[in-house]
Amino acid sequence: VSSTETGKYNFGIELNAIQRSNPEMQKRVANTIRAFVESKENTIVSIHDHGAGGHLNCLSELVEESGGIIELDDLPIGDQTLSSKEIIGNESQERMGLIISENNYDKLKKIADREKAPCYKVGRVRNDKKFIIKSSSKNKTPIELSLSDFFGNSPQTIMKDSSINIQFKDPEFEIEKLDQYLTNVLSLESVACKDWLTNKVDRCVTGKVAKQQCVGVLQLPLNNCGVMALDYNGVNGVATSIGHSPISSLIDPSAGSRNAIGKALTNIIWAPLDKGLKSVTLSANWMWPCNNPGEDARLYQAVESCSNFAIDLGINIPTGKDSLSMKQKYKDKEVVSPGTVIISAAANCNDISNIIEPVLIDNNDSIYYMNLSKMNYNLGGSALAQTLGYIGSESPDIKNSKYFRDTFEVFQSLIKKGLISSGHDISSGGLITSLLEMCFSGINIGAKINFSILNEKDIIKLFFNENIGLIFQGKNEIENIFCEKNLEFYKIGEVNSSGTLQILNNKDSYRFEIKKYRDIWYRTSYLLDVHQSGKIKAKERFKNYKKQPLQFNFPEYFNGTQHIVNPNNKVKAAVIREKGSNSEREMAYAMNLAGFDVKDVHMTDLISGRETLEDINFIVAVGGFSNSDVLGSAKGWAGSFIYNEKARKSLMNFYSRKNTLSLGVCNGCQLFMEMGLLHPEHKEKPKMTHNDSNKFECIFSSVEIQKNNSVMFNSLSGSKLGIWSAHGEGKFTFPYSENKYKIIGKYAYETYPANPNGSSFNTAIISNEDGRHVAMMPHLERSTFPWNWPYYPKDRSDKVSPWFSAFENAKNWFDNII
Template identity: 30%
Template sequence: MATPQVCIIPGVSAFSEFRRQALASNIGARDVQGQYIHYVEPAGCLDSESIALLMKLLTDGHHEEAQEKVDEPSKVLHVLPRPGTISPWSSKATSIAHVCGLRKVVQRIERGIKITVFLEDGQSLDNASLDFLYDRMTETISSDEPDLDLLFLHQEPGTLGTYDLYNGGNSPVEILRDLNRKLGLALDDSEIRYLVEAYSKDGPVPRKPTDVELFMFAQVNSEHCRHKIFNASWTIDGKPKTNTLFGMIRNTHKQTPEGTISAYSDNAAVLEGSSGSQWAPDDLNGQWKATKEGVHMLIKVETHNHPTAVSPFPGAATGSGGEIRDEGATGRGAKPKAGLSGFCVSDLLIPEHRQPWELDYGKPHHIASSLDIMLEAPIGSAAFNNEFGRPCTTGYFRTLLVDMKTGKDSSEVRGYHKPIMIAGGVGTVRPQHALKDPGIVSDGAFLIVMGGPAMLIGLGGGAASSVSSGEGTAELDFASVQRGNPEMQRRAQEVITACTALGSHNPILFIHDVGAGGLSNALPELAKDSGLGAEFELRDVDCADKSMSPLQIWCNEAQERYVLAVAQEGMNKFRSIAKRERCEISVVGRATKRQVLRLTDRNHPANGYDQQDPIDLPMEVLFGKPPKMTRDVTTRKVELPGFDTSLTMYAPQASTDGLLEEAISRVLQMPAVGSKSFLITIGDRTVGGLTARDQMVGPWQIPVADVSVTATSLTTGIRTGEAMAMGERPTTALISPPASARMAVAESLMNLTAADLPDRLSQVKLSANWMSAANHPGEGAGIYEAVETLGMYLCPKLGVSIPVGKDSMSMKMKWSDPSSGEAKEVTAPLSVVISAFAPVLDIRKTWTPQLKRHNEVGETTLFFVDLGLAHRALGGSMLTQSFKQIGDEAPDIRSVSLFKDFFDATQQLHEQDLVLAYHDRSDGGLFTTLVEMSFAGRCGIEIMINDICPTPRTPDVISCLFNEELGAVFQVRKSDENRFKACFATCGPPPGLIHKIGRVSTKSSQQNLAIYHGGKLIYRTTRAQLQQKWSNTSYWMQQLRDNPACADAEYKGILDDADPGLSYNLTFNPKENINTYRASLLNYVRPTARPRVAILRDQGTNGHAEMAFAFDAAGFTAIDVHMSDILSPSAHQTHLGVDHDLSSFVGLALCGGFSFGDCLGAGQGWAKSILFHPATRTKFKHFFERKDTFTLGVCNGCQVLSKLKELVPGAEKWPSFERNESEQYEARVCMVKVSDPPPESGMPPSVFFHGMAGSSLPIAVAHGEGRASFTTDTPRSVIPLGSRKTLDAQMAHDFAYANLAPLRYVDNHTLAPTTNYPANPNGSPAGIAGVRSHDGRVLALMPHPERTVLGGIGSFIPEGKVLDEKGGFGEWGEYGPWMRLFQSARRWVG
């Protein structure tokens, strides 16, 4: 079907200067230029006025033509989304156009890139070169002009398929086997026979099956969804086993049920939490308020391995998105809080930085390389978390590819060609909503799909991820990958949050997320879990693509969707909430008492002859029990060679004296050991205002934290919280699967104990992710042993349980080498990833690895507690891997009782506040533990290994420093040595396992590491040299991925021994009461005395809760206002009695987040929705002009205000905020300095900085577009090439000199404004971090003061500021210094 005339609107340049250079270098061309091209499919007549509006919307009124290069050979290419798909960008851009009043004339907007490649003489572009220019998973590339009919293809809807199993010539079983292969159903033989019987003339469904039914059955019953291996019967070495894998895991909960509210029965496990409050707007008046109640924790950890292998960015993004939905769909609705992520891949093979241990074994052509996965997948995961608004606060990263000997003349390659992508986290749920109650879903309840529309993406993901990669086809692999739209998921989450805020009036009766299998899995599960059947109408499902067939509509895995049951009496409230949040809902069916699942199609109603319903199945057929899987496996014992600790046979080129240096160099550069900075600074860690401990530690923000800690709730004076930590030792599984599993649990608990936990391990709960190539020789027996040792022995002995987990049983990659035809395969080791969770008693008492310097705390001692009982097993260690070995002896928990005693002792140490620094021994051994502590403290250390190393000989030193047995290093004051030992004497390890091994150097300027044995110096080097070596992998990856100049600057900074790090230099007392009126208003007894502030948000905003809390704590009445309320006030009066007229507010706060997903530029969509609506524009203009008002915009709110500057008096010279110079999202803690105009300037002081002028202090930064630009609106043709940055710098200097930049990034040394990265995270000229109006009433900031207003919240807080010696609040009181900003506004209002 032909499309109406498409409007084409050229846009701005698609590539920055350094991106162009990188692309040209990659493909060997002279230059590469790119320009965005917008394609607008009209819904009606696009008149000149509409086109002008579209141009203003899409290009902000100007575009940049590619520079012509006369007489240079060139090739023009067009990159477009794949036909039949709708890009996330398109969804957001179309939404912006509709909100801006173009709904009647714009059907859809899509975007492509016109690329011009300037070739070298005689050069042509091959497919390998083209791969650098587009993403083959989501895009097409062609030298032909775009076929716009294909781009906006409108086909007739696909038809229903039916299959005759009994009249096809072959047997029904053979016919279905053939369909199984063609459709990628991944059914096993027992399921095929089960279905053949079900559709036989004597079966419960005596007719032809439809394609929808077969596909749905495959998804619902896939290994991914039904965990058949974990529920199978096992026979090992001829002996039947009495327990299933799942039964043994359940045993842990049976033995230790305390503290667990829900296990194995919901999307996440629910644990008892601490007392806190529910912080949410009141439904009656929109006022944010706290309701004191228990805050239960929920925990979940998922994997998304297969999609990440096929297409790393969307695979990892939707992995995180799916886990977030799991949390939100727990109970009757819950709230995600903080996340974790993890990755395992094969060797990186970084160009020009190949490592001696790495193996280049090739890969299938349709699977991403390990390097590409780690360049793209972490950004996908982080981008989803960032845009949704969930901090990611812990994780791990490991590489492995090794040729393992399996016999005298045989070997196999073990590694992660099929990667692991872990996504998990902790959330909260209200007590009354913690459990699903099927009894409240009654016959006739509405069944609803909420969120994004159905799209032809992610078809068959559940089945595809249930087979070994390479066994299916590339086409099926591509079809099984989804695409993510986190802004849509944020909208859906806001609906859930608003519903749960209603407490007992929550209209959600039941909720599931839509994941693997799409609606074909989620809606039947919803009906089954409610104990009911259901009837659905296919055409009531919201579809973005009207050409989709019934199978595609029902089974696609389009993301950001939930299915819900809502009672008839709750529908009006639910609809009004969803409409206000601009979240689509579709009532697709009703629950029925009849135990049948029926899907009708009103376009093609069943007639009893040639047309049947897409689905008409008894529930017992769909969810019946096909024959139980049986597993008959044998144990495989591989005789692995031992590891030679002399190293001479592995590094013959190294001198005898240089062997230790070689080992250190290799181990520190192992990705599992080295800095993970490149994975951490891309992810927001502070959104929500509750992060007390993230990965970055201390004044120098070194990524070595053992544990993540969050506060229970936004509550003044809160001390309690939640901790999560991870543990995994997969390489050890090549030697001993059960030891690997035990060590994973032990490592997670060693990390977790850095938090101030209750004195009972029964409060600790584990999530276990089990990944294995279960059909590989020996792996079936291996996973049984691993589950058995945890489920039946270790966890019950420790008193911890595993109430939630996930398995992935197809961790193998198979392919044929394209040149030789050789069959290849790479098999992952058994990988048990443990995530440990526990309530926290005091978030302020978390230990970190940061060593305290001598000038801060005096003389200190380093103690090593050896839980390995002097064993020094090197098997599976970073050392052995770095020399291409595995080893033959695995580390293990040597004594469970000793381990429990250690845990008890650490709780006493927390109570007595004796520990200055703590770090466990893990990857890289004791050497890595010590140097990471040195990096975090930026200090030198002297280590004496006499007690733990028998001789100074290299083999003994190597095994001492690099074994990865259990243990930990503590720093304590020398004066506290006896008290420290006493804690262990009463309940911990015996004295013989506690060794005094070193001290911190007395001079901070001497940052050396020295290792002695007796009086003999074994090794000496500098902290800086070691830290650069440790940072190499992160640095190289950052160079490839981001602006290399920024990577160079950060790497160079490691060498600066004199860097003082972050510091607080305050000109005010945070405890001071600056609101004198409050003395007579004890506890704010008169609500009318609290001025009203509009906490303004739009779709995609995610920072409104902490903003509202900050203003409320400062003495304001914070009112929740959505842009829907202002744009269409009559249509969105969900809050009865709320006056959304801005004239009723004294303050306006525009919150942070990703409005419209930052599509068209950060803040553009939100700003244009104001500017393009005359009535709304007038409302804002009048508010800004009122002299009795103030306005604060933070991050996205700052970007919006910069686009509204034409409405703001005194903001005419404001810059816009553009892409960071690093071209990466930057999440950091940076130093900023506050300034106010001097009295002689004649300018009024800022409303927000009373007494703060001259203060310099850290602040949270989290944005991708924060670089102040004063020349963005100036076309390129006006500014000479290369002069834009110079002109920007001059204009920024003049702007700051005019006292319009009250907040500027400063360096750690001089506290003077800086443009140096990363102190200035975005490259803003003159260090501009915030701007103000001339009269001081309007403030726009890119950093986030609202995120650290609670005492104890922040990545770096000096000793004594939030915790005093008696356990009370310290020098700052219950709030952090940034609370002064909000208190200043309150003081100004009076």
């Protein structure tokens, strides 16, 4: 079903064929495998995920060099009515096949049981060059084939198709309607704000996110380059981006492929790459309606162009996928998708703290423009043409591969030398959209631009063309470098604090109020958000997003350095997690950095009695989605304590001691509240309920630390700090008045979305009466380093953020009492 047109079969068949994901199980399996990968000796011989073809594909490829036999009766199934064929070929998700020696299987099973990852021994490797699947109970052998039948040379496939030349009309436009055109383009889904998408996904998980979608004091989704740190103590990371150009592919599939690669590369160019363009690797995902007249021929042109352009640039495309049945069938018609290639780019970033963002900075740097297409301006394949109901006769393209490559390399060197301060690619929406977007994420940011030097009289073509290019701020010395390398550039303007974008083109002058057009750009996101957050919360977000800029107030004592801890007093601490937890590693690292001897404690350790917490002084219950939040956030986790005597006794004994501290973050906070650990003296306990928006919320906002007596946060009193939040049930609901609680931290703004959940008293962090035990919904462990913050004061050169002080305070407290 997944390889045919949607609508070919009845709805029931197609719905049942959808592969359901289970991220919690995926995490359990990943934890099990990672235990081997991070051991001194990794005894896993070979490993393969289950994807297309199910067991048949995965298990046969594991033994393709030798052969093997699989016992069908040992393969786990949940439906006893499945046939042998269905068992062998089903594509259920979150399964891994691996080869491991008999001597090491018990270790694998032990670790898997600890992680609650089902583990089965289903066969053995043989050296007979055959792949066999047999059922002992039925005395049948559904599959007995030579490996050459699986992995021999495939017969050559010959495809026949005819090229169909379709000439699309050029858009018709009137200069007098410029403002209407701009409004329509900024409202188009492909151009408009994507906040409705980015606010509901976790953009900080792992604590290694160095660059995600949102930028500036308003945290608007404008970044097109993502970067993940490789570890917590280095500067290296992995930069990623994507690019696609479906409308230009309709005009010219060859140009569409080049544009897709060009867009991916002008997105990733803003990260300093270790070896420049040579660091980049591409993946190509072909989305095409094959077996339709002319489409196979168009696909051939697109693939050939993609290959040739990558070769010209000196980069490889070692992998990819395809979805070649992009057609929807209805009773009365068929809809064919425009064929396109989606390019994913990845590269080694060698400085995760020096990634250029699309936010103009009011400094002395000038604004420059570079046209990498080396073409005249036209509107083929543009967002404007789409809003007018046209496609266009000529697509933008990249005419000179060497020029593109040279520009990329020079630009990389400029970034590494600190000569570029901001930048944005030119893509959907054209030149005018890129300039406006670079003003959107700041407060009162504007620019004065002069396009006269570009020698284009048609302002519509100039504003809305989507030639691959770059807009950036740089120091004046870059001009000599461009000239030396024979690279064409245009100095087009300066940044100011007027809150307007003023553009001059010869004798014509245009003025755009940033606030007005930012709201137009954001409104599409608001209209879509209504369907997920409801009318009230969506409107509140739309009203407040520009009224809640990030503002910080760092503690006076904080100098951004890590304090020297007492190395001779390794206080024992534990990170407690349940199946579905996902924040244990970043938390453990922050605790270890502060001088704690951190132990990984799974709930299975406490339930079995392997761990009693008797020698532990500091416990942290971490964030995630324990038990997939099936019963509600942390309710299943709390039940694991309450209804298991050993686990309950260990926890209660820990809290009865006076030389202990505890911290619950996100899911851990929900656990503490569900069990009433912070307020045992209260008859009615606080509760964590669903966010007012009734959906998961992820946001980087600021929290104000109140005057408090807590061990961890007392020194931060009076400060206002940026911090990540990512939760669906983060609303503190209190049965008593505020004076009954020790509220440590409050969101800097009381209204949504800066307060992402609607908590009573604007609560973000709370402690018990004596300040030793703390619960908080925001993630301090994912805000440990300046590069964790998507907006950090540029006048600081800190090694750690102020949140690290909380862990240092805890360690100092123990040093004084132990």
